[in-house]
Amino acid sequence: MAHEKEILDILEDMLKLEDVYACMLVRKGMQGIMPPAEKFNRNVMSIWNILRMTMDEFFDVIKQFSKYNLGEVNFRLMNYEVMFFILPWSDMALVAIIPALANKGLLEVEMENGRRKIIELMERKDDSP
Amino acid sequence: MTHHKLEKTPGLKVSVAVSREWNGKTVASEIIGKINVKVQKPKFILLFTTIHYKDDFKLILSGIKDAFPDSPLIGGTVAGFMCPEGCFTRGVTAFALDYPNMDVCLGVGRHTKRNPKKAARECADMIKEGLKKNKYETKFLINLISAPLIPELPLVGKVNNVKSNILGMILSYIGMPLVSYLGSGIAKESDILDQLALSLPEFHIIGGSSVDDGRMISNYQFIENEIYTNAIVAIGCATDKEVYQENCAMVHETDKKFKITGTAYNDRIITSIENKPAKEYFFENVLGFSEKLFKNLGAFYYKTSDYFPLTFEENKERILGVGCFFGENILLSHKMGGKHAILCSVRGKEIITNMSTVFNNDEKNYPFILAFSSIIHVFILGKNIFDIKILLDRKLGDTPYLVLQPMIENTRTPPQKPIIRAYSFNALTLK
Numbered sequence: 001m002a003h004e005k006e007i008l009d010i011l012e013d014m015l016k017l018e019d020v021y022a023c024m025l026v027r028k029g030m031q032g033i034m035p036p037a038e039k040f041n042r043n044v045m046s047i048w049n050i051l052r053m054t055m056d057e058f059f060d061v062i063k064q065f066s067k068y069n070l071g072e073v074n075f076r077l078m079n080y081e082v083m084f085f086i087l088p089w090s091d092m093a094l095v096a097i098i099p100a101l102a103n104k105g106l107l108e109v110e111m112e113n114g115r116r117k118i119i120e121l122m123e124r125k126d127d128s129p
Numbered sequence: 130m131t132h133h134k135l136e137k138t139p140g141l142k143v144s145v146a147v148s149r150e151w152n153g154k155t156v157a158s159e160i161i162g163k164i165n166v167k168v169q170k171p172k173f174i175l176l177f178t179t180i181h182y183k184d185d186f187k188l189i190l191s192g193i194k195d196a197f198p199d200s201p202l203i204g205g206t207v208a209g210f211m212c213p214e215g216c217f218t219r220g221v222t223a224f225a226l227d228y229p230n231m232d233v234c235l236g237v238g239r240h241t242k243r244n245p246k247k248a249a250r251e252c253a254d255m256i257k258e259g260l261k262k263n264k265y266e267t268k269f270l271i272n273l274i275s276a277p278l279i280p281e282l283p284l285v286g287k288v289n290n291v292k293s294n295i296l297g298m299i300l301s302y303i304g305m306p307l308v309s310y311l312g313s314g315i316a317k318e319s320d321i322l323d324q325l326a327l328s329l330p331e332f333h334i335i336g337g338s339s340v341d342d343g344r345m346i347s348n349y350q351f352i353e354n355e356i357y358t359n360a361i362v363a364i365g366c367a368t369d370k371e372v373y374q375e376n377c378a379m380v381h382e383t384d385k386k387f388k389i390t391g392t393a394y395n396d397r398i399i400t401s402i403e404n405k406p407a408k409e410y411f412f413e414n415v416l417g418f419s420e421k422l423f424k425n426l427g428a429f430y431y432k433t434s435d436y437f438p439l440t441f442e443e444n445k446e447r448i449l450g451v452g453c454f455f456g457e458n459i460l461l462s463h464k465m466g467g468k469h470a471i472l473c474s475v476r477g478k479e480i481i482t483n484m485s486t487v488f489n490n491d492e493k494n495y496p497f498i499l500a501f502s503s504i505i506h507v508f509i510l511g512k513n514i515f516d517i518k519i520l521l522d523r524k525l526g527d528t529p530y531l532v533l534q535p536m537i538e539n540t541r542t543p544p545q546k547p548i549i550r551a552y553s554f555n556a557l558t559l560k
Binding site: 013016017072085103104105106107108109110111112113 | 151209216217219344504
């Protein structure tokens with residue numbers, strides 16, 4: 001993917017926030033850009049397989065409804081919430097895993113900033129000769 | 130929607146700078162560079178950071194003060210901010226102003242939780258002393274006050290949402306006064322503002338409560354190169370321009386009213402409502418749902434309480450929230466405004482709709498806007514806070530603006546009393 005390094009920087013920036021346990025830009029099957037797993041919170045890694053399977057189910061919904069400009073999807077699993085900030089008209093999403101009682105309002109602002117920067121980078125690719 | 134065409138105010142220059150870098154030195158360098166584009170010799174600088182930078186405050190402050198040694202500086206931690214560059218809940222921002230016909234001085238008062246009136250007097254005395262030779266009529270003060278901190282008791286640690294009635298009573302009557310001596314607990318902003326208004330009767334006031342990311346674990350205030358906790362920091366200004374202030378509240382009253390019949394800690398804790406235990410009455414008769422709906426009271430606090438602030442028949446400008454529960458007692462975010470309480474409600478759409486009512490006067494020219502608007506709006510709106518930015522961009526055009534997001538905000542237009550509340554938007558400019 002173009003601008004992979006810059007997108008990785010955006011994701012690693014988000015990982016510096018205390019309540020962001022994992023962060024990635026992916027589509028179904030976890031295809032996309034993901035920081036190294038050792039940078040993710042260890043508690044999340046212990047249930048990673050369950051999280052992956054659940055996230056994949058949601059990506060089916062995202063793919064089906066992205067043509068209606070589906071914006072965000074959230075779900076709660078055990079003590080975690082998973083936030084999907086979907087890139088417009090696509091089946092890819094900026095995904096963050098956070099603790100269940102985290103302050104989502106504050107995190108949403110930074111997720112939105114991340115999404116906007118990623119979109120800006122991707123559009124830069126489209127404009128280049 | 131009116132678009133304000135700016136007339137340049139001769140000699141008045143403002144810069145709003147943002148850095149999203151992580152390293153303190155790089156942050157300072159970026160902020161300095163951006164300020165310098167428009168304002169080479171600021172009359173004063175306001176500097177705000179989110180809590181993520183607490184290990185780099187010294188680097189950031191010393192960098193900026195080295196670059197602008199003659200520019201008085203105050204600031205502190207906020208949970209977020211909004212400006213033409215965007216909406217952020219992680220970053221550093223500076224507001225730098227230069228205007229030749231302005232005198233400026235700094236004030237600080239310490240131990241605001243232990244003795245709020247004394248802290249306010251100390252701060253006000255510094256401002257009075259600093260401006261005693263000033264020749265300008267109009268005066269205004271920008272302040273930042275340390276917000277509440279979750280109480281921490283010796284041997285017990287941090288206490289929040291206590292179920293036990295016995296421990297709740299101990300905390301209400303002994304614990305809370307004790308922790309204020311140790312620098313935690315309620316912020317007592319209303320005491321501070323009342324004293325400031327008394328000491329500085331001719332001053333317009335605007336400010337807020339310096340907070341972390343809403344966890345209420347730590348907060349910091351800056352004055353020049355120094356870093357404080359538990360302080361009020363302020364900048365007093367005198368100028369030949371007039372001050373213009375706008376403010377609006379973002380909540381609506383419901384028909385749920387109740388009489389507070391018992392209080393503790395100088396009207397900061399509700400112990401009984403309609404002569405019944407406060408928490409039980411509040412849940413069943415006011416909110417209309419059972420506490421058992423929530424797995425724990427922390428869930429109520431995080432998920433629901435932001436949407437149900439309180440106001441008072443006796444003082445409808447006092448809007449506050451439920452802080453936490455001590456047994457059957459309810460700790461409020463600050464001092465109540467009367468005994469006849471009204472449950473309010475707030476919806477995300479309402480916040481945005483109310484914001485569209487500000488800055489609608491065609492006659493106003495805005496050389497800048499400095500505003501304080503509670504971070505609770507971000508808790509409620511999340512990413513939809515960007516809708517407010519779109520509104521402000523449309524109304525203000527290329528006017529530099531900075532909206533800080535503290536815990537609660539304060540404002541005062543003399544000779545009226547100060548207003549201390551959450552869920553509002555308060556702005557100040559010069560004309």
